[in-house]
Amino acid sequence: MNNCGNKNTNSNEPNNIRDLIIAFIKESQNKITAETANRNNRLITNGGITGINDFLSPVIGYAAEILLPIHEACAPLADILYNLSFYVEAALYETPSEPPDGLIVDESAAIRPYTIEWEKPHRSLYSMLNHTIKKTSREELRPYFKYLKLFLIALVKIPCVPPLTVWRGVNKDYTSDFSQATLVTW
Secondary structure, eight states: OOOSSSSSOSSSHHHHHHHHHHHHHHHHHHHHSSSSSSETTEOOOSSSSOOOOOOOOOOOOOGOOOOOOHHHHHHHTTTTTTTTTHHHHOOOOHSSSSOOOOHHHHHHHHHHHHOOOOOOOOHHHHHHHHHHSSSSGGGGGGGGGGHHHHHHHHHHHSSSOOOOOOOOOOOOOOOSSSSSSSOOOO
16 A cells, blocks of 8 residues: 555556546545544635535536547537637647656646636636536536546546645635634635
8 A cells, every 4th residue: 555545556546546536536525524634634624715615416427428638528618718729739749758756748738727727817627627527417517527437537636745734815805714733725
């Protein structure tokens, strides 16, 4: 067993990855409570941030999607995200032919558009996806399923890192939403 708690991370078989994702979803459903849970050095918390619905159903439909190349996985998003094909091409161009951590090119490239800020005034992939995830209707997420499958398969392959603090900037003052000396992670 490695430091992430996975029994076999060397196997690239889709069934093993699918089983990991399904196990993660089931474990998350059981562990997410009003208290913070610690799993694989990642903190999972529920509630406490204005604008996030605590009673959303889990996102599970993407797990049944077949794994596709990034162009095909992003095709259903072409009418949702401005100039997506440009960002996909840029991600593929910037991805090495042999990405690290056992990822294939399409998997590695799928991570990049999620981390890129779109040119203003257009909303980035991460912004649109996160906004859609926060909505009550899971049906609105369906166009993202093919991309989510590729993206999450890639993330599962990336090794865990030791815990560290990452500071996040927000454009609103949330200090009144939290009590002092309470650990909040989002």
